Structures are given as structure tokens and as C-alpha cells.
Amino acid sequence: xxxxxxxxxxxxxxxxxxxxxxxxxxxxxxxxxxxxxxxxxxxxxxxxxxxxxxxxxxxxxxxxxxxxxxxxxxxxxxxxxxxxxxxxxxxxxxxxxxxxxxxxxxxxxxxxx
Amino acid sequence: xxxxxxxxxxxxxxxxxxxxxxxxxxxxxxxxxxxxxxxxxxxxxxxxxxxxxxxxxxxxxxxxxxxxxxxxxxxxxxxxxxxxxxxxxxxxxxxxxxxxxxxxxxxxxxxxxxxxxxxx
Numbered sequence: 001x002x003x004x005x006x007x008x009x010x011x012x013x014x015x016x017x018x019x020x021x022x023x024x025x026x027x028x029x030x031x032x033x034x035x036x037x038x039x040x041x042x043x044x045x046x047x048x049x050x051x052x053x054x055x056x057x058x059x060x061x062x063x064x065x066x067x068x069x070x071x072x073x074x075x076x077x078x079x080x081x082x083x084x085x086x087x088x089x090x091x092x093x094x095x096x097x098x099x100x101x102x103x104x105x106x107x108x109x110x111x112x113x
Numbered sequence: 114x115x116x117x118x119x120x121x122x123x124x125x126x127x128x129x130x131x132x133x134x135x136x137x138x139x140x141x142x143x144x145x146x147x148x149x150x151x152x153x154x155x156x157x158x159x160x161x162x163x164x165x166x167x168x169x170x171x172x173x174x175x176x177x178x179x180x181x182x183x184x185x186x187x188x189x190x191x192x193x194x195x196x197x198x199x200x201x202x203x204x205x206x207x208x209x210x211x212x213x214x215x216x217x218x219x220x221x222x223x224x225x226x227x228x229x230x231x232x233x
Contacts, residue, residue, distance in 0.1 A: 031219070042117075042204060042223035043158075058220070090158060094219065099146055099165060099208075102219060104158035 002026050006091050006105035013081045013112045021076040021108050023091030029103070030096040032074040033058075034066060036087040037107070043090060049074055081112045115140045117207050117224035124229050126195045133180070134190040134227045136205035142166075146208035147188040148221065149179070153201040161203075164188055195231045202226045 045058030092102040126132040209220040
């Protein structure tokens, strides 16, 4: 039972570098989300997707792009990393029906120097 | 805009005692949902309990219960018989987007969390 899997778990980047965080879920969930967690600020929504091929902006989308080419995968991209993007990133997903809770991955700790 | 407030940055409780973690919310929507998540030191987010705004009874899940006071806009988490493994960060979150409550889609707004420490 893999659930929601995030790769990589840790990464250190230099300012200006690019990278992609991968989120994969094996629960056939329709909805997927990317959050960032910073000290003292809780989780904030970056982007989300309500289905394959669709994405939308969340609360803090600047500096990030996303894609959902396959239902099970949701990619978060940083085109030109900045120190302000140092954070822990969480992916989550949930089913369409009713009040289903979001299932979270274990997070990716990203440091940008 | 919807907002979640958790005023207790840290709480201490002795093993086997009950503890209440506070959560107040602000929304103009009539239909909304409230969630509690646990984040242990290992970092993962674990769903604990859910309360819908139209639910007549307070939600319960094992040792977790939710003291929902709609008029006061509060949704406090009660943990009974605390265990050492309950030591963690606890987040209250509210589901945004009235009008899509039955579709499963959730834009969650999180509070800043409460760190609970359970001592032997």
C-alpha cells in the first residue's frame, strides 16, 4: 500500500537551478495538491488539480509550475530556484466522493543556497 | 477570506490525561468542513478526524473527539487518555469553496499548528 509517494525526499539546489518534484498516487484519486510548509506558517496551497490535464493556482503559486499528464502523477517544477523557496513540500490527494480526507506524502525537504 | 486560528503554540500533558487543542475559524460560508491532522517528528501528515458544518453530532474517532461549537466558530480537538505516541504537531484545517462541498474537492486552509508534548 504505497499511497502517495514523493520523490526525492531531500534536495539541495543552488539559486537559479531548476528541478521537478514528483508525486505519484496509486489510489486512483481524482484530486491532487501541492503544499509548502514553512516554520510557524502551517501548510499553504501552491497548486492543485481536479483531474488529468487540469491544474489551477492555489494561495502561493508564484515561482512554481505544475503538470498532470497522467491521473496518478502530479509534478511540481521550479524553473529558477530562489532561497525563498527553501521549504518542505507536501503532495496530497483525495477521492471525488463526499468528504474524503486528503492523503499526504511524506514530504520533500528542499534547500536552496 | 477563510482563516484558521490555533492560539496554543505548545501544550503539555501527562500520559493518560485528556487534553484539548483549540481551533477557531472564520468563514462567511454556511457549508464548510473542518479537519484535524497530526504531524509527528517524522514529518508525515496523518488525518485524524472530520466535522461537517451541518453535522448535528460531534465527530469521534477512537480517542479523538471534536468539540464543535458552531456559534462560537470553534472546533477543538480532544484527545482522551494521552499516550507518549501522541507527541506531535497538530493542525486544524478548514475546507474552502462553498458550493462544491459534495464533490470531494477541497482547498484546505491550515492553522499554524499546536505542538503537543506528552510526558510519562
